[in-house]
Amino acid sequence: MSCSASSGSEEEDEGVDSYRKGGYHAVRVGDSFAGGRYIAQRKLGWGQFSTVWLAYDTQCSKYVALKIQKSAPQFAQAALHEIEVLSAIADRDPSNSKYVVRLINHFKHTGPNGQHLCMVLEFLGDSLLRLIRYNRYKGIDLNKVREICKCILIGLDYLHSELGIIHADLKPENILLFSTIDPSKDPIRSGLTPILERPEGNPNGGVTMSVIEKKLKRRARRAVARLSGTRASMGVVGGTPKSERCLDAIDVGCKLVDFGNACWADKQLAEEIQTRQYRAPEVILRSGYSSSVDMWSFACTAFELATGEMMFTPKSGQGFSEDEDHLALMMELLGKMPRKIAIGGAQSKDYFDRHGDLKRIRRLKYRPLDRLLVDKFKFSDTDAHEFAKFLCPLLDFSPEKRPTAQHCMQHPWLNIKNLNQNELKGESNVDKVDVGMSKLQINVGQ
Structure with missing residues (x-):
């Protein structure tokens, strides 16, 4: 898995062990690249394959994201593939209007650990995962979710229809906002x-200091957390109730990033694709895949934005694997998998008997998506019904029945304007449904 264009990995530190021959290139603030054109400003993040730095382009006088790949041959090969995909994306979108990250330049850089392929990408903001965390996993206002979904769908339609590219790792971490949530970080x-x-x-150009400062800040945060432990356990941190934050001022325009796992639809590289929680059933069963795997991941992402929780979080248990639990969770939400699909994959025999029933997880607790949204996430009946109507076709067990991104963009749910939840506070659920329905009728009538 490679690193996002600017947010990088969501973990804190890549550790010093990988700074060796074949590994990461050690960067110091003020280091220059590509004959002095790009100057490193600060580290933005890291991934298994690379580190990502904010850099200043002295030729164009603008900030960019500089992705520096590890130097070992397998990482160089992965970078060449990503450059090929990103170049195709940039070539067909000269106006940069398709909501996909833009590759600006690429070059080789030689350092003490070997030769590193470097990609220069447009500088973007925080990932949708950071936005979900910033909102304290409360679920984002549905109007904002709609705006985000429209951007993702335009990007996916471009990849699938015009380029024949499957992203293969779509998730909130790999979708970046145009700008940072905190303006001071931009x-x-x-x-x-x-x-x-x-x-x-400072021979280390400020890097050592920033590591020490980070450690001190972490220690201070832990001390504060210990002191306010009792209040925090009551849902009060620093004397303020843990409510959702106001996202009104945040521009939720976003772009798809991280094409390290992407492939051409007619030239697939790997059998196992996608991050676990966003993985489509045909990938688990190894029954072949197409661009519709991205549509499954898109539905999981939209659900996570709207609720603050992942749609599927499988775990292995006594006598069953993570894969089997994942399939069981899917069926509990979406109904029984058609027998033909259940037994149709190269791995099907590991999980299903010949009748299409799971071998080791026999009792399933079915709860349809709209009921889950109402019961667990306190959606109004109208919101739950409309949102489920949008998501369920994308979660069809038959990949060929899932709507394409282009088809999805025509769905009425993307054009419903909801009243802000704050405006509905204090009303009974019946009132909410009535308000929602009248609002819906107004929109349909326009």
Whole structure:
């Protein structure tokens, strides 16, 4: 799995062990790349294959994301593949309007650990995973979810229809907002003066200091958490109730990033694709896949944005595997898998008997999606019904029956304007349904 264009991995630290021959390139603030064109400003993140830095492009006078791949041959090969995919994406979208990250440049950089392929990408903001966390896993207002979904669908339609590319790892972490949630983290909005040479007096160019500061901050946070442990356990942190944050000021325009696992629909590289929680059933069963795997992941992502929780979080248990639990969770939400599909994959015999029933998980607790949204996530009946009507076709066990991104963009749910939840506070559920219905009728009538 490679690293996002600018948010990088959501973990804190890649560790020093991988800074060796074949591994990461050690970067210091003020280091220059590509004959002095790009100057490293600060680290944005990292992935298994690369680190990502905010860099200043001295030729164009703008900030970019610089992705520096590990140097071992397998990582170089993966980078060449990603460059090929990103180049095709950029070539067919000269106006940069398709909601997919833009590759600006690529080059090789030689360092003490070997030769590293580098990609220069447009600088983007935080990932949707960060947005979900920022909102304290409360579920984002449905109007915002609609805006995000429209961006993702335009990007997927471009990849699938025009380029024949399957993203193969769509998830909130691999979708970046145009800008950062916190304006002070945005180099342009915060008025950051670019660093054009290595800071004097510190051979590590400020990196060591930032690591020490991070450790001290973490220690301070832990101390505060211990002191306020009792209040935190009551859902109060620092004296404030743990409610959802106001996202009104945040631009939720976003782009698809991280094409390290992408493939051409007619030239597939791997059998096992997609991050576990967003993996389609045909990938688990090894029954072959197409661009419709991205539509399954898209539905999982939309659900997570709207509820704050992942749709499927499988775990292995006594006598059954994570895969089998995943299939059971799917069926509990979507109904029994048709026998033909259940027994049709190369791995089907591991999980299903010849009747199409799971071998080791016999008792399933069925609860349809609209009921789950009402019972667990407190959606109004109208919101739950409309949202489930949008998601359920995307979660069809038959991959060929799932709507395409283009088809999905025509769905009425994307054009419903909901009243803000705050405006509905204090009303009974019946009132909410009535308001929702009248609002829906107004939109249909327009």
